[in-house]
Amino acid sequence: MVNLLGPRDEYLRTLENALEADLHVRGHQITLTGTTADIAQSVDIFTELVTIIRTGQGLTAETVERVVGMSSDPDAKASEILTADIVSARGKTVRPKTVNQKRYVDAIDRHTVVFGIGPAGTGKTYLAMAKAVQALQTKQVSRIILTRPAIEAGERLGFLPGTLSDKIDPYVRPLYDALHDMVEADAVPKLLTSGTIEVAPLAYMRGRTLNDAFIILDEAQNTSAEQMKMFLTRLGFGSKMVVTGDITQVDLPGGVRSGLRVVQGILDGIDDIEFCTLTSRDVVRHQLVGRIVAAYDKFDTLDPSTPEYRAGRKP
Numbered sequence: 613m614v615n616l617l618g619p620r621d622e623y624l625r626t627l628e629n630a631l632e633a634d635l636h637v638r639g640h641q642i643t644l645t646g647t648t649a650d651i652a653q654s655v656d657i658f659t660e661l662v663t664i665i666r667t668g669q670g671l672t673a674e675t676v677e678r679v680v681g682m683s684s685d686p687d688a689k690a691s692e693i694l695t696a697d698i699v700s701a702r703g704k705t706v707r708p709k710t711v712n713q714k715r716y717v718d719a720i721d722r723h724t725v726v727f728g729i730g731p732a733g734t735g736k737t738y739l740a741m742a743k744a745v746q747a748l749q750t751k752q753v754s755r756i757i758l759t760r761p762a763i764e765a766g767e768r769l770g771f772l773p774g775t776l777s778d779k780i781d782p783y784v785r786p787l788y789d790a791l792h793d794m795v796e797a798d799a800v801p802k803l804l805t806s807g808t809i810e811v812a813p814l815a816y817m818r819g820r821t822l823n824d825a826f827i828i829l830d831e832a833q834n835t836s837a838e839q840m841k842m843f844l845t846r847l848g849f850g851s852k853m854v855v856t857g858d859i860t861q862v863d864l865p866g867g868v869r870s871g872l873r874v875v876q877g878i879l880d881g882i883d884d885i886e887f888c889t890l891t892s893r894d895v896v897r898h899q900l901v902g903r904i905v906a907a908y909d910k911f912d913t914l915d916p917s918t919p920e921y922r923a924g925r926k927p
Contacts, residue, residue: 613640615665616658623676630680631657657683663691678709681893685711698742699749701794706742709896713739716888720854723886725844727832728856729872730890731905736856737830741790743854744826748808753826753851755808758787760830761839762813787811787830814839823848832857833872834864840871860908 617624617637628635633646633654642658644651660679665671675694682688693714698706708714713735719726720743728736744756788811792800803809814835829835829843832855840855847853857872864870879885892905 613637615671616661618671618673618676622673623671626673626676627657627680630677653683660690664694667691667695669695674709682711687711698739699746699794701745701796704793706739706794708739709735710890710894712888712890712894713896716890717743719886719888720852723884724851725847725853725885726855727872727876727885727887728854728890729859729876729887730894731858731860731892731909733895733901733905734890735894735896736858736890737786737828738790738793740828740854740856741787742794744828745791745794747826747852754824755810755826757822757825757827758791758809758811758830759814759817759828759843760787761832761834762815787828814843817843817846820846821848822846822851824850825852827851827853829853829855830857833859833862833870835871836864837869837871837874840875844875860912 618626624635624637631644631654632650633644635654636643636645644654646654657679660683661671661676664675664679678694679690682690682693688711693708693711696707696714696717698708698717700706708717712730716726716728716736717739720740728740730736741758744753744758747753748756791809795803800809804811814829825848827846832840834857835843843855844853855872855875859870859873862870862873876887880887892903892909895901895905
């Protein structure tokens with residue numbers, strides 16, 4: 613009961629605010645009062661929470677909120693989603709945290725080419741990286757190739773000093789950050805030096821055939837249509853590709869079409885290619901990030917003639 617209700621009844625307060633049924637706890641007994649539908653939903657939530665506790669994983673405030681959020685989806689089994697381990701390292705286990713994230717991870721298992729499209733913080737790149745490390749550890753592939761276009765986010769970095777590695781480091785740093793979360797720190801330099809893990813800008817992919825590799829293209833919204841075609845045709849035997857991006861954050865110069873915007877219309881319906889969409893509900897960073905993304909999405913749907921739209925467009 614202590615594990616279920618949380619330290620100082622923290623989880624209990626979350627459940628009281630979230631559940632439609634009235635909740636009463638006395639000793640080791642929980643009583644629910646309300647409509648049949650509300651009680652049934654509440655029982656399902658408690659069942660999922662108890663199942664998670666029995667796996668030995670334990671509960672956190674975030675886990676409780678995730679279970680409550682998934683309760684409205686009849687196809688979601690929260691205990692299966694939140695205990696689906698992908699990779700573990702340095703005392704940390706990477707798992708999907710939402711229904712769409714689980715669908716995204718499952719799509720990577722089933723398909724050769726997967727597109728993960730969604731806003732910042734939805735775990736597109738992080739989960740793709742976890743699946744790549746898992747594939748390397750289980751010897752499904754012999755190397756991981758991480759790439760992204762060298763496009764600045766609205767600013768110009770100018771000519772950077774140093775070696776090629778020094779020059780591309782600012783562009784690929786997010787990929788390194790995710791990698792260090794999933795691989796032992798002392799192993800990363802060895803894997804990079806041996807070429808088992810390769811990090812390179814997209815421009816260096818031309819002319820190559822990538823066999824027996826797990827290939828991730830990050831920030832794909834900043835590829836042109838021609839670059840996207842070039843990248844996808846690098847696919848070799850025994851390889852997987854995951855393409856991630858956010859079509860609302862395109863940093864290409866004016867007049868250049870985003871390859872990620874047009875590729876779905878071109879490839880949709882082709883066997884062994886899957887498009888997965890994540891939304892603001894799948895944001896797993898700070899809670900405020902999800903609200904920020906949702907607010908921007910709402911603003912983008914406003915009529916340009918409304919005062920709210922004009923206020924947001926003021927310089």
